[in-house]
Every structure is written in structure tokens, then in C-alpha cells.
Amino acid sequence: MPTEVILPKVDMDMATGQISRWFAEEGAHVKKGDVLFEIETDKAAMEIDAPASGTLRNVTGKERVDIPVGEPVAWIYADDEVYEAKQG
Numbered sequence: 001m002p003t004e005v006i007l008p009k010v011d012m013d014m015a016t017g018q019i020s021r022w023f024a025e026e027g028a029h030v031k032k033g034d035v036l037f038e039i040e041t042d043k044a045a046m047e048i049d050a051p052a053s054g055t056l057r058n059v060t061g062k063e064r065v066d067i068p069v070g071e072p073v074a075w076i077y078a079d080d081e082v083y084e085a086k087q088g
Contacts, residue, residue, distance in 0.1 A: 003052035
């Protein structure tokens with residue numbers, strides 16, 4: 001089953017955040033711990049690491065757009081998983 005990449009809550013009052021920059025793009029092979037993207041809140045900027053190794057797919061998190069905490073922004077498919085485009 002692919003690993004969901006969500007926009008994490010990085011401070012207590014955070015309800016939304018913005019991806020300021022993606023470091024990996026759709027179809028890139030990433031390793032667990034690689035920096036995927038940077039988020040900005042009204043208080044801080046933080047780099048977010050890949051929660052798993054595999055191929056980055058279904059990148060839906062757009063840069064400079066408010067995204068709710070916990071919202072999926074991408075999926076990571078392990079090398080042995082079949083990629084299926086997410087609808088939504």
C-alpha cells in the first residue's frame with residue numbers, strides 16, 4: 001500500500017500551511033529521510049522529510065496555496081507497488 005505524505009502540524013495553533021518549495025518532483029525516486037518539500041506557516045519554515053522510500057506520485061500539494069493540516073499532498077509507492085493515479 002502506498003505511503004501517504006501529508007501536510008504536518010508543526011506548531012500548536014497551525015490549521016493550514018503552505019508549501020513554499022518542492023525539492024522532489026512527480027516520478028522522482030526518494031529515500032526515507034530525503035527532504036521532499038518546505039512548508040511555511042505564519043511562525044516558521046520547516047523542511048519535511050520523506051516518510052518512506054519509493055517513487056513520488058500523485059503530487060497534489062501546490063506551492064503557495066493554503067493547505068489544511070493532515071491533507072495528503074503526495075503518495076510514495078514502493079518499488080514493488082503498482083502505481084494508480086488518485087482521483088479527486
